[in-house]
Amino acid sequence: QRPVLRLLSCPGTVAEGLRRDEPLSGSAETGSEEKTPEKKFFEVQNERRDQAQRTVLIHCPNKISEKKFLKYLSQYGPINNHFFYESFGLYAVVEFCQKESISSLQNGTHTPSAGMEAAIPFRSRFFNLKFKNPSHQASEPAAIQFSNQLPPSSRKLFDLLCCAKSVDDQLNTLLKEFEVTEENTKLRYLTCSLIEDIAAAYFPDCTVRPFGSSVNTFGKLGCDLDMFLDLGETGKPSTDKTLGNFLMEFQMKSVPSERIATQKILSVIGECLDHFGPGCVGVQKILNARCPLVRFSHQPSGFQCDLTTNNRIALKSSELLYIYGSLDSRVRALVFSIRSWARAHSLTSSIPGAWITNFSLTMMVIFFLQRRSPPILPTLDLLKTLADAEDKCMIEGNNCTFVRDLNRIHPSGNTETLELLLKEFFEYFGNFAFNKYSLNIRQGKEQNKPDSSPLYIQNPFETSLNISKNVSQSQLQKFVDLARESAWILQQEDQGPQSPSNHQPWGLAALLLPSRVSTKSLAKKKSKKAASERVKNLLESIKKNRTENLTST
Ligand code: CTP
Ligand code: MG
Numbered sequence: 394q395r396p397v398l399r400l401l402s403c404p405g406t407v408a409e410g411l412r413r414d415e416p417l418s419g420s421a422e423t424g425s426e427e428k429t430p431e432k433k434f435f436e437v438q439n440e441r442r443d444q445a446q447r448t449v450l451i452h453c454p455n456k457i458s459e460k461k462f463l464k465y466l467s468q469y470g471p472i473n474n475h476f477f478y479e480s481f482g483l484y485a486v487v488e489f490c491q492k493e494s495i496s497s498l499q500n501g502t503h504t505p506s507a508g509m510e511a512a513i514p515f516r517s518r519f520f521n522l523k524f525k526n527p528s529h530q531a532s533e534p535a536a537i538q539f540s541n542q543l544p545p546s547s548r549k550l551f552d553l554l555c556c557a558k559s560v561d562d563q564l565n566t567l568l569k570e571f572e573v574t575e576e577n578t579k580l581r582y583l584t585c586s587l588i589e590d591i592a593a594a595y596f597p598d599c600t601v602r603p604f605g606s607s608v609n610t611f612g613k614l615g616c617d618l619d620m621f622l623d624l625g626e627t628g629k630p631s632t633d634k635t636l637g638n639f640l641m642e643f644q645m646k647s648v649p650s651e652r653i654a655t656q657k658i659l660s661v662i663g664e665c666l667d668h669f670g671p672g673c674v675g676v677q678k679i680l681n682a683r684c685p686l687v688r689f690s691h692q693p694s695g696f697q698c699d700l701t702t703n704n705r706i707a708l709k710s711s712e713l714l715y716i717y718g719s720l721d722s723r724v725r726a727l728v729f730s731i732r733s734w735a736r737a738h739s740l741t742s743s744i745p746g747a748w749i750t751n752f753s754l755t756m757m758v759i760f761f762l763q764r765r766s767p768p769i770l771p772t773l774d775l776l777k778t779l780a781d782a783e784d785k786c787m788i789e790g791n792n793c794t795f796v797r798d799l800n801r802i803h804p805s806g807n808t809e810t811l812e813l814l815l816k817e818f819f820e821y822f823g824n825f826a827f828n829k830y831s832l833n834i835r836q837g838k839e840q841n842k843p844d845s846s847p848l849y850i851q852n853p854f855e856t857s858l859n860i861s862k863n864v865s866q867s868q869l870q871k872f873v874d875l876a877r878e879s880a881w882i883l884q885q886e887d888q889g890p891q892s893p894s895n896h897q898p899w900g901l902a903a904l905l906l907p908s909r910v911s912t913k914s915l916a917k918k919k920s921k922k923a924a925s926e927r928v929k930n931l932l933e934s935i936k937k938n939r940t941e942n943l944t945s946t
Pocket of ligand 2: 606607616617618619
């Protein structure tokens with residue numbers, strides 16, 4: 394069941410345009426298949442970062458000949474790969490084979506004469522390409538193929554789901570349509586690399602790394618881009634063994650706390666992005682949040698970016714999710730469908746508030762998969778016991794150790810179908826005692842809640858924190874009601890594909906339609922609760938009948 398992340402494993406060797414899981418699509422590892430060893434998270438990150446540093450972003454004129462464009466750019470050095478995409482204009486992402494080509498291109502580039510306005514002469518890797526003589530442009534250039542950076546429309550998704558062969562096929566189709574593509578991943582790493590160039594004006598040795606859904610295997614086309622400004626660890630003794638009895642330290646300014654240091658750093662980077670960052674618009678400094686951040690839009694890529702610093706634990710939790718997402722091909726399929734289901738019913742929102750987040754939903758799926766018999770996913774404690782000395786990791790006093798080599802984790806012996814897991818997920822959480830228990834993926838079991846938050850999901854590394862602290866009782870109730878209703882829809886009939894002419898929603902498609910529960914007015918909350926209880930009872934009676942039928946058979 395384990396997916397082989399072939400593209401991540403051998404970047405550059407795979408034909409362009411393939412999606413990350415295309416060669417696998419549901420393939421189980423068989424003895425005869427060529428086995429590609431999965432890369433460790435940081436190896437993937439470093440490889441991608443290296444590619445991004447050799448890459449440029451170019452705004453192109455609309456009528457451009459791809460052949461001439463590549464010929465023109467090749468004069469600066471050989472090109473490894475490229476793609477075009479549209480986002481309020483035509484853009485090209487071009488990866489050179491060597492880093493030197495970039496400075497050669499920058500040296501051959503002009504600073505624009507901005508007419509009435511004045512340009513800030515910041516030389517980045519984001520360019521604007523123009524025709525020297527606009528009348529010489531290709532009259533009918535061959536059609537350029539665009540790489541798509543957006544998820545499919547609800548209509549298209551709906552049609553695809555209705556035409557699928559089974560519920561399992563539906564879940565895999567949804568995953569394939571929504572997951573970030575190879576090109577989108579490249580664009581995300583490139584955007585971080587461009588931001589790193591700006592931050593390097595202050596901190597020359599800094600690294601800007603993507604984290605969250607862009608890298609944890611649960612990213613959906615169109616999701617935000619979380620970035621982490623890594624300035625290295627302070628207070629860590631140098632491993633450099635110099636001769637003599639002395640130890641050299643930098644003279645540095647001190648501030649009263651780590652938080653103030655973070656705020657000061659993000660404040661200047663925010664200013665810098667606002668004033669000098671080409672394509673960075675709508676810069677907001679949100680420095681009083683629990684985790685201070687700078688939010689902005691990177692216009693050419695279309696990404697909504699959240700830049701934080703001093704956030705190593707979040708990077709580690711992205712690595713943990715990467716492990717879980719890569720262990721078994723059912724994990725991502727289930728997470729993507731549950732997230733789409735939650736979005737379709739407004740359980741999640743792009744605006745922060747009292748609703749469940751995608752991150753919490755992912756944790757709920759992981760927890761659920763740990764609870765299957767036999768478990769589909771190992772507990773974090775088990776991953777910790779599999780760790781070796783090199784995996785040891787302490788961050789701010791928190792033990793973040795777990796095995797990082799995917800090949801050392803045994804695949805699960807569980808063979809349950811996605812259809813069954815989807816049904817059981819809704820049933821499990823439709824009946825979970827949220828009032829009593831918290832979810833703990835470290836131990837893979839529920840525990841008594843340490844406080845009265847309606848939904849308590851323990852942060853796996855900062856164990857005194859609840860990652861779903863923001864969720865209100867009414868939002869949790871809405872989740873429970875919808876989960877019960879969805880379990881009921883899936884139980885009600887033996888869902889199966891309809892004839893192609895009959896585009897009746899079935900299976901997952903039926904679950905993404907507006908719910909009867911959520912369309913009821915808030916004033917009818919009481920009767921809603923009663924309805925939810927009725928659904929629960931009906932569900933139990935169906936199950937009971939089934940068991941009885943089975944027994945009598
Ligand atoms: N995070 C965390 N604790 C939280 C919220 C977030 O540790 N309470 C970390 C997680 O590693 C998460 C990352 O910050 O993946 C980014 O948060 P967010 O953007 O909210 O979630 P994503 O996983 O990126 O999902 P989405 O696609 O909705 O952006
Ligand atoms: Mg995110």
